[in-house]
Amino acid sequence: MGWQWFHRLGSPRWFYEKSSAWIPWLAVLSIALLLWGSVWGLAFAPTDFKQGNSYRIIYIHVPAAFLSLAGYYVMAISGAIGLIWKMKLADMVMKSAAVIGAVLTFVSLVTGAVWGKPTWGTWWVWDARITSMLVLFFLYLGVIALQEAYQQQDTANKASAILALVGMVNIPIIYKSVDWWYTLHQPATIKFTSESTIHPSMLYPLLVMVIAFYLFYALALLLRTRSEILYRERKTRWVQELAEAGKGSH
């Protein structure tokens, strides 16, 4: 009895129908929080006396960085669930999470680079965090490339799930190694301290943005997984009926 929800969750159709109710809530909430946090961070939060206004990039850089790492775990764990319990829905979540994670990692990389220009006077610094982020980005790209390389969907899922799991085991090691490498080569002049000196009035909008990004991540994952469900179940009657009934609406 207790396992029934688990098996039902494994049914893509059940999930598709159930989840349509969540989308409006998630969409409204995450977009509203994103806008609120952005306006707060851009216009109302106090200017940092050391970095000036460029620090306002933190409000997107840090949440994006959080989610790119958390997203990797979402991807790897759902991949593992798909491998172990052969749950189709988990495979679809994994495939969706790979793309979303890669996009968010890219965002945090680019915002980090742009932030570097006014702060350090250069677009790219081999800072520990940015370097780890770059490696993380490569890991995502590897999973996506492997996923795309296989014609057969089932093999693609399993292979990329294994790669994601191997990556998950490696991520802490990679992060620690890069940290260690950075302390070895760290030039004394560059010191990245904005977070240790951050003032509470600067922190609240960051908190809002972090929550907003998490909600947005859930929304994006949901939308992407749902479209993946439709694609993979396109030969079934319920999807075809949905197509007939849906016409153009959302």
Added chain:
Amino acid sequence: MANPLIQLEALSCERDERVLFSGLDLSVFAGDVIQIEGPNGSGKTTLLRVLTTTSADFSGEIRWLGQPLSKARLDYLNNLLYIGHLPGIKKGLTPGENLRWFCGLNQGHQRMSMEEALAAVGLAGYEDVPCYQLSAGQNRRVALARLYLTPARVWILDEPFTAIDKQGVANLEKLMAEHAAGGGCVLLTTHQELDLAGVRKVNLLGYRQVRS
């Protein structure tokens, strides 16, 4: 009635989101020679691959000596010999070296010497010739020499007669009959008509799912 060696219960195979066959129940007894039939694409090779455990695209249960395969896997594999489309022969090695590797994996359980086995498939004197110098048919026969060596009870053969001459076919049929009579079983696919008494035929077309 003796207990079956292999039991398939409600076996269904799905590949590329297409159901190849479903609801296949089959009991394989000692002494059986079973020919799997069906047109191309009906899942013959897939069924054989499922039976060798290299394919997991199935639902249903496979039992070995009454136990689910997941529990009796090692014992089953220890009793299995599979020759597939690809002969599984290293071109860079000699027939003797190839067979030595196979025997090494099942160490110490061979029924005759490698020379005898090669002689039985008509390759006497070829022990030390690299396989890339042999013809496709001869390579095929190197793979078939494993049948003489193995103590395995279950033989799964995918098109074993490909590139084999008439005499070779007759020898192979005789070998299969002996194997079955000795308490083994053979599952095979072939386009040829087998000259063997008591061959059971299973046509996969009969298990094709009808879409409602």
Added chain:
Amino acid sequence: MLQFESLSELWNMAGHGPYVWACYLITAIAIVYLLVSPLRRRRQLFEQLRRQARIEAAGQSDARRPDF
């Protein structure tokens, strides 16, 4: 408390404006992409399925006609 006295000051951010706004723009593009691409894919899939259904329906009504 609002930190900028005019829109142009908000835009300029004491020289850091281009960097900050570029970051927000890139993020906005990414967000829009992540929201729109699954919806677009779904619309295309539905269109394709409807087209297929139409072809199949047409085929069925012509079922008595011999092939070619």
Added chain:
Amino acid sequence: MSGRAAGIDDSLQAQATPVPGLWPGFWATLRRDLLLAFRHRGEMANPILFFLMVITMVPLGISPEKAVLAMLAPGMLWVVALLATLLSLDGLFRSDFEDGTLEQLLIAPQPLYFQVLAKVLVHWLTSGLPLTLMAPLLGVMLSLPEGGYGVLVLSLLLGTASLSLIGSIGAALTVALRKGGLLLSLIILPLYVPVLIFGASAVTSVVEGFPASGQLAILGAFLATSIVLAPLAAAGALRISVNG
């Protein structure tokens, strides 16, 4: 062992077939792959030649000045050794996949873990080990300072073994793909980052007069972890690749 002329009847039905030994299976694959590597010695030389040639490009591309080369040497030797290993990885399971012996390996009554380990060991013996032995020579060409040679060899010895092990996962994941080679590099290179960092840093620090025992210990830890985990992942990946 059943007798030579034993009839089929008694050998088949009399007793259950005994379970084959673990080490004989391991040795069988080890010996077979070593034999194959020996038959194709020409191919074995390729990664070493690659190593040599790329190292030759360094002074040509940067500067023949001794001080510059000495500074670059540890990192360069490590990066190029890593690439050379990567180049040879694509063939690890490919030929077995193409001629059907991989299929036979999967259904052998042997734990796949040890079979993969045997194959990776041969790969290391024929790529990582020669690269390691070559490295001091190339160190001379890049004017690596005197104290660095021992640690260079030791770090490569430990590190290339980890590289072969980690790489086997990628080789297993891409074995069924026609154009797996480039993809293999893409998915494996990020995983090589820690090994590269500690390997190159071991050589650098000993050249600069610091002890390298910490880095070497970490490389050893990587190797131990890889021996335990990588063949497991590779074995799982092989089953998936052959299934698809």
